[in-house]
Amino acid sequence: MTETINKQMAFIDGSRLITEACVRAGAEVFVGYPITPANLLYSYANQRYPAMMAAPDEITTLQWMTGYASLGKLPVTATSFPGYALMIESINMALMMELPMVIILVQRLGPATGTATNGAQGDLAVVHGSISGGFQLPTFCISNLQDCWEMSAKAVETAIKLRTPVVLLTSKEMVMTQMSFDLTKLTEIKKSELAVFEGDNLYKSYETKENLIPSFLPVTQNQHQVRFTASTHNKEGILQNTTPEALDNTRRLKAKLDLHLDEFLFYELDETESAETIILSFDITAQASREALHKLRDAGEKVDLLVAKTLFPMPDKYHQILASYKKVIIAEENLDGQYRHLLYGSKPPSHIKGVNAIGRMIQPEEIIKEVNSNG
Amino acid sequence: MDNRFLIDSKDLPFCKGCGHAGVAQNTEKALQKMGYNPLDVIFVTDIGCHGIIDKSLRSHTVHGLHGRSVALAGGIAAGLPKDSGKKVVVFIGDGGATIGMQHLLVAAHHNFPMTVVIHNNMLYGMTGGQPSEFTPCGFNTPTAPNRSAIGAIDMVRLMEGVGAAYVSRISGIGDFSDELVEAFSQPGFSLVEVMEICPSYGVKSNPGMKLKQVIESSGLQLHKNKLERSVNHNETYSGFNNSLLTDKLVVEKEFDPVIKGTVRILLGGSAGEGTQSAAEFLARTAMLSGLYATKKGHYPVTVGVGFSAAEVIISDKPIYYSGSTKPDYMLITSQDGLEYAMPRIKKSDTSVILLDSSLETPETASTVISTDLRSKAGSRNAAMLSVFKLIKDYGILSEASLLTAFSRNKLSTKVPVETFTANI
Missing domain, CATH: 3.40.50.920 (Rossmann fold)
Structure with a gap:
């Protein structure tokens, strides 16, 4: 017996749902360099994001994204291992700066260029070890079309709430295979927004309260000085060597995730x-x-x-x-x-x-x- | 309002005699001349001696990775609202400009609204005075004196080559704030290469040599060039803003399903011959009968040559696994498709294989039906004809659903339905 009553069955691929979900959740710009098998995400991005930037390579991609993030605009990219490998140092930078973004990693068969048109799940160890020093990137994984919607939204929400780069892990067949899917199963997605610093007292870019997440201000500020840095830094965002305050700040990057793990489990x-x-x-x-x-x-x-x-x-x-x-x-x-x-x-x-x-x-x-x- | 950009312009974190201090002081003077306030300016710096200026600045500071400051600033400059009133200034060394040379070319190429100030002291000062790609002929460095025979990349000329709106090379001695004012005043991309000598390594390796002498003997002339160009803000890149989930995606049930259970079909053809489109058409036709469907494509990285294969599953139950290891039907329309499907053809003993009559019949325990596909419908429509034949001869879907689906397919505007119905 078929079950089609009161359904809106669409023939759809995961890339379409991921793109729509990211934008509804608050993503404002897609920065991308094309790579198989992530190209559908790039194509849809061109039709949907408020802004789209075609980068000349994956290092520039992450740098442009970080620039956008410093303005308070949530960037998204999509890549596969060869591109992700180039991005890693810059992802470390964004993590250290506590600037939110989502990196969609569409796995394909490696090592190296491997087979670009063949799916795989071979990048878990790379993602797990991406950050020098044993820190982690919140990493979500999509298991079906419903997740393309829900986990994409959660990736954006988590990036914004915790001020961190987030990896959305998937693979070729998940984003390219077309499947019949009931659109009525799509839940409402609420747009997330950065918690912005308010008040006239001195703003310190990396000062936090109980939640261990610093309040955000963009570099377009007219009242407070804003600093972002990839180097070991104090609460003001000024480069330090290994002062206790700076090391506490570095440790906080792990503690921040540990404190909020249940919220993104x-x-x-x-x-x-x-x-x-x-x-x-x-x-x-x-x-x-x-x-x-x-x-x-x-x-x-x-x-x-x-x-x-x-x-x-x-x-x-x-x-x-x-x-x-x-x-x-x-x-x-x-x-x-x-x-x-x-x-x-x-x-x-x-x-x-x-x-x-x-x-x-x-x-x-x-x-x-x-x-x-x-x- | 306090318009100091430097917390203390006399107390900067550089070696005695370093030209970096002069760049910082002249930058402050230039920005003050232009009427900027400290929070109007976003300084983007990276690794190298110049990058430690951040802590001395009263403006916004973004301190990134070695060689990447120009790209980082590019994201800021491109994303700034047009009327933000902010000025993006990048400080980078010759080491950073070497690592991030592509970023410089790209930023100039895009004409992002920002100014890059290269602190060119012609060697890597922070790590012991090694040569950079900016080390000119005749300029010695402590670690590789002979390296200087190669000569320096002429960054200013290179930037002109990609259409930089404004470039200049100036001497970093004395008051050069007016030159900086001119660069900062450009609406789009501008670059200033400030020539310096590192007091810790450059002076010791080249005793008695003056900056003017280095510039003259290197062939790197002090030089300026300006082009009229429009400026890129992010509006240039703005895409559409309509939902990707439109009613057009919905395939409503209009027919009763014929099959019970699950049917798996493999289509094997060649790139550019409509294999993927035919497979999608088959899946959509099944959905017209309220069935679940999946379509998984497989092809090499080449776009217009090689095999093109697709696995379609249709079922009266929800489908989880979208792979198809043992297809019930294989629709083979070309030699590429035959070779791709061969491992499964050899293994299978229960499949029905519709094989184009031009192809040699493979050894298999399955049923092979040799049939005219390419000769009747042409290479580009052979896959579609195979789908028509599958539905007509094996009744997995109703013919009415087939004709309805085809009438809504864009192929129907180019190819008459008789091309298919007359040949099945």
Whole structure:
């Protein structure tokens, strides 16, 4: 039986939903350098963002974005690994300056230029290690078209609220495959705005209160001096060596995320009573996992599913959930289980299993086989 | 109002005799002459001795990565409202200008409203006096005296080459505030290269040499050039502002579905021959019958050559996994498509393969139907004809839905439907 009554079924790709959601959530400019498989995002951006800048390379992309962010305008870009690699130093800069932006990373098969038209989930370790010193970028991951809408909006909202660059991780099939989708499932997105400093007293660009997030003022200010810097700095934003105040400020960058982690913790847990096996997945492989879950349950198996949508900072909640299962299967489209190793270290316990592949999508049958294996 | 740009112009964080102090003092003087207040100006700096000026400034300061200050300032300049009244000034060294040379060319090319002041002391002063691309002939540096034989990049000429609206090279000795006023007054991009000698390394490596002598012997003439150009603010880049989610995207159910369950179809063809369009058409036709559909494309990076393949799934149930490892039908319209699909053709034993009659029949346990596609509809419409044939011969969707979908497809305005209906 079909279920089309009262629905508005559209044939749509994820890039369209991501673009629309970002703009509705408060993104004001798209800065981009084209790269496969992120080009659809670039094309849609050209039709939708209030401003669009065609950068000559990915380093310039991040620099222009940071310039825009210093004016209080939320920038977005979309790239793939080769572009992301060029951006990394500048992302560190934006993190240090506490200027918000969203970097959509559309994964493709590596290493190096690899195969540009083939999807992958091979950039988790790169994203996790992007920031020198062990700091983290809030990193969200899209697991279906609904997430293209919701997680994109959350990425913009989190960037603005926490004043930080945010990575929105996805992959080729998630942003390019067209699917029928019910538009009535799209929830309202509210525009986020930066918390702006108010008052006549002395403004210090990096002074914070209990929430550890500095109040923002743009460099267009006429009343207060505004400073942004990528170097170790004090509350005024003045370069320091390793003074206690400056190091406290640097430590705060981690503490800020830790304090607010629960506000940007998103996951989907499909659980049943007394299941002893759980599948953990994300991105396009979450779709294969969902299909595997339905088939397994139809066959009478008791299996649960955890779809991780907040990837980093690594939520402790995932450890809490996974700890109660005798068997944990982590399905991800990379060589050796990057998220599995980030969760459990270089030598995961024997009950932590990986289903991995490169150069193709992981199939539901592979996950089912691992669930049914006795190992 | 206190119009000092420097907290204390006599107490600057530079070595004794450094030309950077002169740049800071002349910049303050020039901006004061122009009537700017400190908060009217956004200084963007980066790494190198010049960059430590930030703490001495009473203006807005943005301190970025080595060599990237021009690009960072480009984002600010492009995003500033046209009537902001703000002036963007970039301080960069010759090291930064070397790393970020492309940023300089691009900023000038775009004519962003900003002024770049290169503090050119002809070597890397912060790290021990190594040569930069701005080290001229005959100018020694402590670490590589022979490097100077290569000569310096003439940044001013280079910037002229990309159409910089205003460029000048000046000597950084004495009062050069009027030259800075002229640069700061430009509505678009301007660049001033201020020549200096580093007192810590340049003087020691070139005893007795004067700045004037270096400039004369290097061939880097003091020089100015101006072009009339329109200015780029972000309005230039403003796109559209309409929702991407329009009613046109919606495909309403108009027909009853014929199939129950899930059908997977692989289309294999060549780039530029309408394979992706035919696959999307098939998926949309299925949606007219209230079915769920997905379409996943696969192709090499080349745009106009090579294979073009698509996997379509149609189902009466929601579809999660959009891959299609064992297609029920394969529609093969070209040699490229055949080669792409071959691994699956060899493995499959239950598929129905519609194969263009020009292609050699592959070895497979599946059913192969050799049929005229390219010869009947032409290479560009063979994939669409294969979709018509699939629906007509195997009844996975109603013919009425097929004809309705085609009448709404843009191909129908160019190719008569009989091209397809007469050949199935």
